[in-house]
Amino acid sequence: MSTELTFTYTTTAEEVATAFSEEIKGKNVLITGTSINGIGFETARVIAKYAKLVVITGYSEERLKLSEETIKKEVPQANIHRLILDLSSFASIRKAVELINTNPEPLHVLINNAAASFVDFTLTEDGLETQLATDHVGPFLFTKLLAPKLLAAGTPTYTPRVVFVSSEGHSFGTGVDFDALTKPDPAKYVKINAYAQAKSANILTAIELSKRSKGKINAYSLNPGGIFTNIHQNPNAIPVFKAMGILLPDGKPNPELGQWKTIPEGAATTVAAAFDPRLNDKPGAYLENSVVANEKVAAHSSDPANAEKLWNVTEKLIGETFAF
Template structure:
């Protein structure tokens, strides 16, 4: 990457936001999954100091209100717009997108941060497995529906961005099981592998979105690092996290792994959303706020898999994603 601020494992969201304050100024941003004690909240909070408008989302209106109040308490001038959104429901995604599309303001950045992680097998109202629906299909549909709003923000000097928060779990297993995506089977289900498939899908979608938009939208994916968020405190997730060595028997973080704080965990998302050095690197994968394409598993960077995933996801949502 060209000269500019240098980031590391320890860099915080506030530090990255301050470094790119000029880029964030005047921008309207939507961040999914912004509950307190999560990296989406920390991402929104750090950007709210400089942004024109930050749309925060969550499926629980009461928790969404708490996030809004917490940001405004710290940053009274912040322009926060709460949006109820359940990514596991096509109807909810369509309703939320329609609400944003009906507003006059353009949308400069969409950050697909929300995730369902390591949960028991359950079908959504649309007949999909919950993790793949919430982490991949829902965000794909949301991005598709908001694409016109994103494209409207483009100028000769600015290309809108879409950010997918992935995870090192994108390397789990052999990548997306396309049959399981279309035809969920509880007998073949693994919490760990399903999460890995969803995170692999995030990386593949960023690559394919950048390719298909032909320069009209720049998409990026990233690893936020290992962070003790509210996801790791969910009872149905704990046994799986213990089995793969993330949590110890005491349900506390395994200190053999390098853990980030919430502010450190949200830093890379903001870099992906605003670092101007990424303008000529569409589809890139970031780690520690820096391009790290070498870390992606082969099954998460395969162009053929990216194209196949895109086509199957269009089939699932029942409409084509056109630019």
């Protein structure tokens, strides 16, 4: 791959996948959160053109089937597997991993894309606040349980990857509130704060996973950019976005905040994080506009002490420890 290759704000996922088609070939990839009109779907669509296997996940069988059918209309040869997964439920996560383990193939890339953003305060069946559970604790457990599959993909010339889709919103507030994580309190719950904490946790987890695996797994996090997706049409999220000025009173994107990305542009950075070979010596990196942008990470989201504490606290919450 030429080191002269450059990506910009307007680079699309299709362009990145084409550039790295040789890296994608032969790979088994799992992407969480792949409903149509989201960046997870677009990521799956462009990768499916070259990958050996793409596993798409979601909690709705109907929506998963629609995603698969839509991809196969364009890419008839795509090898797509559907997987029901509710990241707010430890039981659902374990059941999904059991199904994955029936396939003897290794897993080369895990993309933690799914999120439950700006939801009202509720507790999951495991006693966690739903947004932090779905966006951080669930993906942490899912990644932990899939670690053997990922490690099996490692070779002397290939290191498996885990990608966490974070957000510029990680910089809001002061980072992860460990009390909110371990002792959720509806009286203290603020949607935007929980969102920011979850996105901060994504970055910290990528940093610590890369560190603890000691070269066996490379993890990355990223900011896809400002994109008008199905999240912005979620009834729970619309009032929050309007209050923040992200959406106009009519619900449309606020152009005064700068150029909004299209979904293909927004998914580009995910594809780069998953396959750009130039990242091999940059484990734990944070990407923006498909390139490394560690300088854009807020201090509380890059602090090694925070990363270590979050890892230890989350292992206690799931009742399991990672093994590499």
